[in-house]
Amino acid sequence: MIEDKNQQRTPLSELGEFKLIEHLTQHFKITQETTIKGIGDDAAIIDIKDKQIVVSTDLLVEGVHFDLSYVPLKHLGYKAMMVNISDICAMNAKATQVTVSIAVSNRFPLEALEELYAGISTASKLYNIDVIGGDTTSSTSGLIISITAIGEVNANDVVLRSGAKPNDLIVVSGDIGGAYMGLQVLEREKEVFKVNPNSQPDLSMYTYIVERQLKPEARKDIVDLLQQLNVKPTSMIDISDGLSSEIIHLCKQSNVGCDLYENKIPLDPQVISTCEEFNIDSTTIALNGGEDYELLMTISQDDFPKIKGNPNLTVVGYITEKDRGMHLVTRGETKIPIIAKGWNALGENIE
Amino acid sequence: MIEDKNQQRTPLSELGEFKLIEHLTQHFKITQETTIKGIGDDAAIIDIKDKQIVVSTDLLVEGVHFDLSYVPLKHLGYKAMMVNISDICAMNAKATQVTVSIAVSNRFPLEALEELYAGISTASKLYNIDVIGGDTTSSTSGLIISITAIGEVNANDVVLRSGAKPNDLIVVSGDIGGAYMGLQVLEREKEVFKVNPNSQPDLSMYTYIVERQLKPEARKDIVDLLQQLNVKPTSMIDISDGLSSEIIHLCKQSNVGCDLYENKIPLDPQVISTCEEFNIDSTTIALNGGEDYELLMTISQDDFPKIKGNPNLTVVGYITEKDRGMHLVTRGETKIPIIAKGWNALGENIE
Structure with missing residues (x-):
């Protein structure tokens, strides 16, 4: 290829x-x-x-x-x-x-x-x-x-996974799901290539997501940005396995629960259109696709004015007491429990 | 087996x-x-x-x-x-x-x-x-x-590989060649086992060398000993690839030569007897066998009284000017150039 x-x-x-x-x-x-x-x-x-x-x-x-x-x-x-x-x-x-x-x-x-x-x-x-x-x-x-x-x-x-407190805001850097959809496109082209080795793949429609898969960037710039904004997150983890898996890590290690809002999850238009093309639900991809290497963090509500409107940071939910559990609040306002089905090197569900 | x-x-x-x-x-x-x-x-x-x-x-x-x-x-x-x-x-x-x-x-x-x-x-x-x-x-x-x-x-x-000076003594901890001969014994038993899966290997004659191969120890005790003796080596390296390969590293990085005395190389009696049994020259094994994880170091002649007679440390030669080259002085007092043929993960001679 x-x-x-x-x-x-x-x-x-x-x-x-x-x-x-x-x-x-x-x-x-x-x-x-x-x-x-x-x-x-x-x-x-x-x-x-x-x-x-x-x-x-x-x-x-x-x-x-x-x-x-x-x-x-x-x-x-x-x-x-x-x-x-x-x-x-x-x-x-x-x-x-x-x-x-x-x-x-x-x-x-x-x-x-x-x-x-x-x-x-x-x-x-x-x-x-x-x-x-x-x-x-x-x-x-x-x-x-x-x-x-x-x-x-x-x-x-130092920011650990274990410092999130109830009422903290859950924040994601950049957008997610792109790396996984890029992989889907590459896997599809590989199958086409197997059948017809002369095929020339046209990836121009998928530039962003293919790059997210092949050449991700570590968000050093976000660490610098947080310092400039004088925001020290209460907890942080990188999104290597998918948003659901990572938020579960943060909540478990911080002994808290969370409400994550489906309509707040930052998705690139190319992720949305490719999901439609592949007939996959984009929220599922955002929750369970891996390898985006964005940062998932929690910040105190007091710090919200400092990050408000920053295009690099999106508030996607908030931390609750542990007994409230971990939930996704859907566009239809139903609450469904978050279960990790992320990218797993050993090939099974984490939970 | x-x-x-x-x-x-x-x-x-x-x-x-x-x-x-x-x-x-x-x-x-x-x-x-x-x-x-x-x-x-x-x-x-x-x-x-x-x-x-x-x-x-x-x-x-x-x-x-x-x-x-x-x-x-x-x-x-x-x-x-x-x-x-x-x-x-x-x-x-x-x-x-x-x-x-x-x-x-x-x-x-x-x-x-x-x-x-x-x-x-x-x-x-x-x-x-x-x-x-x-x-x-x-x-x-x-x-x-x-x-x-x-x-x-x-x-x-800190002791680097690059500090050896002419006239420094070359010192080896413990004895060498054992791990390689232990491997030869285990490989032979594996072949016997392939032919006759009911064979019960008798390794009692080879306990020391098999243990050298299967369960080597890092010489933390030597680092402690040197401190007690108040000896700071001028250069040091661990013997993972064989004495010849390691002395070449020390000499090249220190920009010096060396004379290594064949009759000084510390060998365990079990290494000598097993070499005889396998019809291999024990000096070749000491020079080129790997995985002993002993320490090879150079020390100033001033420090010789401090290590003299210590059963854990053997003087095997001395450092020369670079233009004198790197040589093994054989039992017959002939000088032969040292060439690395040590254990090599990519399977070829180093030189």
């Missing part, structure tokens, strides 16, 4: 492990003053001084988290970084360093890994993050990417 | 990702005062205050780094921890936290993962390390373990 225009294929066996690491990481520059020692010793060294450190890790497996028949390797490298940076953003922290480990089968030539690392490199430059270490090894099948992200935060600024 | 006595098989699909993480990590206790927040949020939080942080990561892939036909899962979990802790020791630092990510195919029942985590848990208790996060996901084939270890160290105590 996506044609490989790079015809050069250097077998990894020509390099060996150490030369491969050296080759792939040669263009990574250290920019964080907290990075004392990056790649090249047994461990990297960081000196954060008076801040706290946040650490998050994610494992992406070919055939489970991504399909290389329509995901370009460069985008994959970029996205793998975003998945981890997003977790650091969800702590209201600033990502500063990452370690990147990959396992690859010998079906990948060097040029493929160069593409993957080009995406990682782009992300590290754009988000001002040092790649300080990693491991490169072979796998018996497919590609596995494991990234650990490290960030810094003032102890007073 | 190693009989699975645990007959219970709970499919992972019965739990789902979140419940699985919860189940596997429920017994992990936080013991480090620097761990502010462990598992359960988007990221973990650490507060190291005035120390520096060291970070190292390793990826272990089934069929590449381990063979489950003779590696019990509990030992594998333990070893995966040691591989990472060893890197932290090699910085002269103290490992304090880890994140543990695993990808598993559905051929593994829950009980198998419990075994794996039991080994991780044992290591975390013995080495006083907090498991603060991770990711659990499915794989299309086999088991993948990715661990990131975090440690702390006073800025003045």
